[in-house]
Amino acid sequence: xxxxxxxxVLKAIVRDYIASKEPVGSKxxxxxxxxxxxxxxxxxxxxxxxxxxxxxxxxxxxxRVPTDKGYRMFVDQLSEVKPxxxxxxxxxxxxxxxxxxxxxxxxxxxxxxxxxxxxxxxVQYPSLGRASVxxxxxxxxxDKRLLLMLITDSGRIQQHVLDIPGGYExxxxxxxxxxxxxxxxxxxxxxxxxxxxxxxxKSTGKIKPLAERVTPELLALVDANSQEKIxxxxxxxxxxxxxxxxxxxxxxxxxxxxxVVLLKLISEMQADQHGVSLLIGRENSVDAxxxxxxxxxxxxxxxxxxxxxxxxxxxxxxxxxxxxxxRAVARYLTKxxxxxx
Amino acid sequence: xxxxxxxxVLKAIVRDYIASKEPVGSKxxxxxxxxxxxxxxxxxxxxxxxxxxxxxxxxxxxxRVPTDKGYRMFVDQLSEVKPxxxxxxxxxxxxxxxxxxxxxxxxxxxxxxxxxxxxxxxVQYPSLGRASVxxxxxxxxxDKRLLLMLITDSGRIQQHVLDIPGGYExxxxxxxxxxxxxxxxxxxxxxxxxxxxxxxxKSTGKIKPLAERVTPELLALVDANSQEKIxxxxxxxxxxxxxxxxxxxxxxxxxxxxxVVLLKLISEMQADQHGVSLLIGRENSVDAxxxxxxxxxxxxxxxxxxxxxxxxxxxxxxxxxxxxxxRAVARYLTKxxxxxx
DNA sequence: ATTGGCACTCAGATCCATTGAGTGCTAATA
DNA sequence: TATTAGCACTCAATGGATCTGAGTGCCAAT
Numbered sequence: 053x054x055x056x057x058x059x060x061v062l063k064a065i066v067r068d069y070i071a072s073k074e075p076v077g078s079k080x081x082x083x084x085x086x087x088x089x090x091x092x093x094x095x096x097x098x099x100x101x102x103x104x105x106x107x108x109x110x111x112x113x114x115x116r117v118p119t120d121k122g123y124r125m126f127v128d129q130l131s132e133v134k135p136x137x138x139x140x141x142x143x144x145x146x147x148x149x150x151x152x153x154x155x156x157x158x159x160x161x162x163x164x165x166x167x168x169x170x171x172x173x174x175v176q177y178p179s180l181g182r183a184s185v186x187x188x189x190x191x192x193x194x195d196k197r198l199l200l201m202l203i204t205d206s207g208r209i210q211q212h213v214l215d216i217p218g219g220y221e222x223x224x225x226x227x228x229x230x231x232x233x234x235x236x237x238x239x240x241x242x243x244x245x246x247x248x249x250x251x252x253x254k255s256t257g258k259i260k261p262l263a264e265r266v267t268p269e270l271l272a273l274v275d276a277n278s279q280e281k282i283x284x285x286x287x288x289x290x291x292x293x294x295x296x297x298x299x300x301x302x303x304x305x306x307x308x309x310x311x312v313v314l315l316k317l318i319s320e321m322q323a324d325q326h327g328v329s330l331l332i333g334r335e336n337s338v339d340a341x342x343x344x345x346x347x348x349x350x351x352x353x354x355x356x357x358x359x360x361x362x363x364x365x366x367x368x369x370x371x372x373x374x375x376x377x378x379r380a381v382a383r384y385l386t387k388x389x390x391x392x393x
Numbered sequence: 394x395x396x397x398x399x400x401x402v403l404k405a406i407v408r409d410y411i412a413s414k415e416p417v418g419s420k421x422x423x424x425x426x427x428x429x430x431x432x433x434x435x436x437x438x439x440x441x442x443x444x445x446x447x448x449x450x451x452x453x454x455x456x457r458v459p460t461d462k463g464y465r466m467f468v469d470q471l472s473e474v475k476p477x478x479x480x481x482x483x484x485x486x487x488x489x490x491x492x493x494x495x496x497x498x499x500x501x502x503x504x505x506x507x508x509x510x511x512x513x514x515x516v517q518y519p520s521l522g523r524a525s526v527x528x529x530x531x532x533x534x535x536d537k538r539l540l541l542m543l544i545t546d547s548g549r550i551q552q553h554v555l556d557i558p559g560g561y562e563x564x565x566x567x568x569x570x571x572x573x574x575x576x577x578x579x580x581x582x583x584x585x586x587x588x589x590x591x592x593x594x595k596s597t598g599k600i601k602p603l604a605e606r607v608t609p610e611l612l613a614l615v616d617a618n619s620q621e622k623i624x625x626x627x628x629x630x631x632x633x634x635x636x637x638x639x640x641x642x643x644x645x646x647x648x649x650x651x652x653v654v655l656l657k658l659i660s661e662m663q664a665d666q667h668g669v670s671l672l673i674g675r676e677n678s679v680d681a682x683x684x685x686x687x688x689x690x691x692x693x694x695x696x697x698x699x700x701x702x703x704x705x706x707x708x709x710x711x712x713x714x715x716x717x718x719x720r721a722v723a724r725y726l727t728k729x730x731x732x733x734x
Numbered sequence: 735a736t737t738g739g740c741a742c743t744c745a746g747a748t749c750c751a752t753t754g755a756g757t758g759c760t761a762a763t764a
Numbered sequence: 765t766a767t768t769a770g771c772a773c774t775c776a777a778t779g780g781a782t783c784t785g786a787g788t789g790c791c792a793a794t
Contacts, residue, residue: 077756092768095757113757113774153553189532191544199544203534209552212494287628288646305629418787433737436788454743454788737794748783756774763768 054104057087058097059129062106065098066118066126070370073296075115120333123345123367127330133376140168144381148388154178154207158283161361161385166286168377171365172308175385176318177281178206178358184240188232190225190266198225200266202273204241206353207389210273216265224259228266231255244274280315284308289365296366297343307340308364317341318360321348327382328375333367343367347374349382353389361385395445398428399438400470403447406439407459407467411709414637416456461674464686464708468671474717481509485722489729495519495548499624502702502726507627509718512706513649516726517659518622519547519699525581531570531607536560541607543614545582547694548730551614557606565600569607572596585615621656625649630706637707638684648681649705658682659701662689668723669716674708684708688715690723694730702726 054062064085068076078091078098087094098116101107106122109115118126136144147164148157158175166173189201196219201211235247248267255263287305294301307313317336321329331346341364348362362378395403405426409417419432419439428435439457442448447463450456459467477485488505489498499516507514530542537560542552576588589608596604628646635642648654658677662670672687682705689703703719 075756079756089766090768091756092770093766096767099758109757111775113755114776115756187532187534187540189530191528191530191542193528193544199528199550201532203532203540207554209540211550213548286650288643288650291632291641291643291646294641294643300632300635302629302632302635305632309627309629416787420787431737432787433739434735437736440789450788452743452745454786455745456787735794737792739791739793741788741790743786743788744784745786746784748781750781751779753776753778755776758771758773760770761768762770764766 054100054106057089058100059125060087061094061097062101062118062122063126063129065101065107065116066123069117070368073368075110075117077115080115120335120367123332123371124330124335127332127371127375130326130372130375133326133379134373135376136168136380140377141380144168144384148384154209154389157385157388159285161381162283162285165361165363165377165381166289168381169363169365169374170286170289170292171363171369171374172287172290173285173361173363174314174318175283175361176315176359177283178204178208178353179278179280182240182358183208183277184238185236185244188229188236188270190229190232192222192225195219198266200269200273202270202277204277206358208277210277212269212273214265214269216262218261220262221258224262228255228259228262231259231263232266232270241274241277245271280311280319282311282314282318293366296368303340304344307338313338317346318348318362321346321360323350326375326379328362328379330371330375345369345371347371347378349378351382351385351389353386395441395447398430399441400466401428402435402438403442403459403463404467404470406442406448406457407463410458411711414709416451416458418456421456461676461708464673464712465671465676468673468712468716471667471713471716474667474720475714476717477509477721481718482721485509485725489725495550495730498726498729500626502722503624503626506702506704506718506722507630509722510704510706510715511627511630511633512704512710512715513628513631514626514702514704515655515659516624516702517656517700518624519545519549519694520619520621524549524618524699525579526577526585529570529573529577529611531566531573533563533566539566539607541610541614543611543618545618547699549618551618553610553614555606555610557603559602561603562599565603568600569596569603572600572604573607573611582615582618586612621652621660623652623655634707637709644681645685648679654679658687659689659703662687662701664691667716668720669703671712671716686710686712688712688719690719692723692726692730694727 064081065076068084078094081094082091098107105119106125107116108119110117144164147160162173162175183204183206186205187203191199193199196216198214198216199211200214201209203209231251235251236244239247248270252263252267290305291301297304317338321331323329328347328349333345334342336346343366344364345367346362346364348360350360352358361382363374405422406417409425419435422435423432439448446460447466448457449460451458485505488501499518503514503516524545524547527546528544532540534540537557539555539557540552541555542550544550572592576592577585580588589611593604593608631646632642638645658679662672664670669688669690674686675683677687684707685705686708687703687705689701691701693699702723704715
């Protein structure tokens with residue numbers, strides 16, 4: 053479709069623009085790269101690119117800037133992404149090796165990724181989807197309160213404090229816990245709801261009131277667990293890129309803080325050839341994010357993809373290194389979760 | 394010290410400046426407020442205020458702007474703060490009544506506060522200081538892994554997954570848990586360290602290796618618990634106030650994301666007459682925050698102050714309503730924690 | 735102590751000329 | 765046919781120069 057040299061010109065324009073943040077013109081292009089042709093020829097090529105809407109001129113007589121479509125073609129042409137430096141690898145490993153607690157692992161991961169990329173980093177909590185119950189625990193706190201815990205095989209732990217106004221007996225709690233674990237351990241979260249209800253109904257005698265108090269809370273925990281959640285880090289990195297945003301950054305920050313929106317966005321994305329998924333500029337459906345790009349990869353727990361991790365930044369970002377970093381972090385995360393979780 | 398009318402003039406200047414964001418001059422002052430004197434007289438008063446460094450002129454011939462010292466005098470003169478509207482009260486109660494889980498309560502509180510004030514809101518997790526062990530739990534996850542939990546009386550729950558490469562026996566775990574709870578429940582966190590070590594030493598036979606594996610992790614949990622932690626919400630509210638900051642907001646955002654700095658800042662603050670503590674502009678020691686003010690109040694759990702909650706925003710903020718909101722939220726939080734935690 | 739009057743200041747808006755990077759087009763060239 | 769040199773043209777950005785008006789400080793009068 054598009055001849056060879058013009059394509060090279062496009063790549064050069066993207067790279068120069070990312071580096072310099074100035075619209076790039078034919079002359080500076082020929083002197084920075086060795087195309088072996090004159091500026092006039094480059095201009096002809098640029099005319100082709102403009103025809104294809106891959107680049108655009110901010111004003112009649114000035115250099116060109118890549119369009120979303122231009123960036124898209126650029127990344128699709130990327131044959132290899134920038135690998136992490138040894139130092140960066142060490143840094144990630146150091147971050148991730150410290151902990152085997154899911155909360156901590158994720159929060160360290162997201163911080164590491166944001167420092168690595170100088171962008172806003174995000175990580176999605178493992179979603180319930182295929183998660184199942186690993187263990188249910190009921191702990192006595194004092195004579196009128198219990199702590200109910202749900203542990204899923206994705207490593208997520210959720211707890212809730214229950215008031216039992218009438219008090220309870222230790223033996224009953226023990227029995228209920230055993231009942232719950234026997235019937236629920238290993239079951240998918242989706243099944244829990246139905247099973248738990250029958251337990252409440254089937255239980256008899258002294259246990260019944262306790263069961264009827266506990267099971268609804270258990271369901272609430274399952275629900276809370278299915279509420280997808282995102283962890284953010286490095287919001288100020290966006291602010292530092294202030295002038296990459298027309299008008300003000302504030303709507304962008306708002307949109308990013310809006311979990312629901314972000315979740316929808318990243319859950320619709322599908323990995324491409326590099327194991328990462330990209331949305332560039334207006335390719336995403338959120339208006340406030342029309343001048344940002346999102347780089348996402350999935351991470352896995354025990355072989356099945358469970359959630360995503362990535363960065364979000366101005367369209368004018370260094371795609372190559374960001375893709376590399378996101379991919380690497382996703383891999384380390386998978387490794388770290390598979391190993392000790 | 395400062396005569397009556399000039400003081401009134403100062404208040405008017407602060408209020409007008411907060412509302413209009415423009416330096417305020419003598420003429421607009423006399424027409425917006427009824428001082429019963431002429432502009433020239435106001436000018437004389439303003440000269441006094443300027444002499445006292447309560448106001449300052451951005452450039453030789455323009456209106457005046459309050460200095461940090463001016464804001465300080467203004468808030469110290471505040472006899473009453475703006476009470477919350479009925480709707481706002483309902484909103485807070487709705488937010489807080491939903492949950493008895495500490496994590497959730499705090500995260501909802503901080504979100505509520507940020508929406509109420511349109512500022513960045515922050516809440517400090519209950520600090521260990523006077524916290525003590527409520528319960529220690531060890532849960533079997535599978536045959537090679539245990540989940541260790543520490544629950545403090547401030548309601549904070551901390552957990553960690555332990556690999557036990559050699560496996561373990563259920564009975565041993567049971568015994569160890571009982572030992573730990575007997576000797577540690579009710580003890581202050583500071584004491585835990587010493588006691589736990591003697592347990593590891595005193596334990597004999599089969600339990601010893603397990604105890605030696607578990608107690609260090611328990612200490613690590615205590616340490617993690619003593620790491621103070623802050624929850625933030627509404628960062629984008631700062632961005633919306635962009636032009637209240639000279640240069641760029643990005644260093645401000647960075648400073649706010651720096652937990653250590655913030656913690657130091659708020660832990661040094663002491664409540665004043667309104668039950669709130671204020672730092673205005675350069676009164677705080679963090680350079681990047683020199684054009685922000687911090688409004689903080691303490692909240693309590695079972696009668697003793699345990700941590701703080703507040704907002705941070707541009708010096709040019711509506712002190713009256715922010716103080717009101719922070720104070721109210723702190724009270725609701727205390728109530729909510731005292732009641733169900 | 736307060737006020738009207740007045741000369742003075744200075745940030746910000748408006749207008750204008752200049753500059754220069756960059757373009758599109760054309761005619762010549764390989 | 766693809767490339768190139770040359771040239772006229774465009775237009776954002778820059779830097780005065782000028783104007784305006786809100787606001788001041790000060791003084792003499794009340």
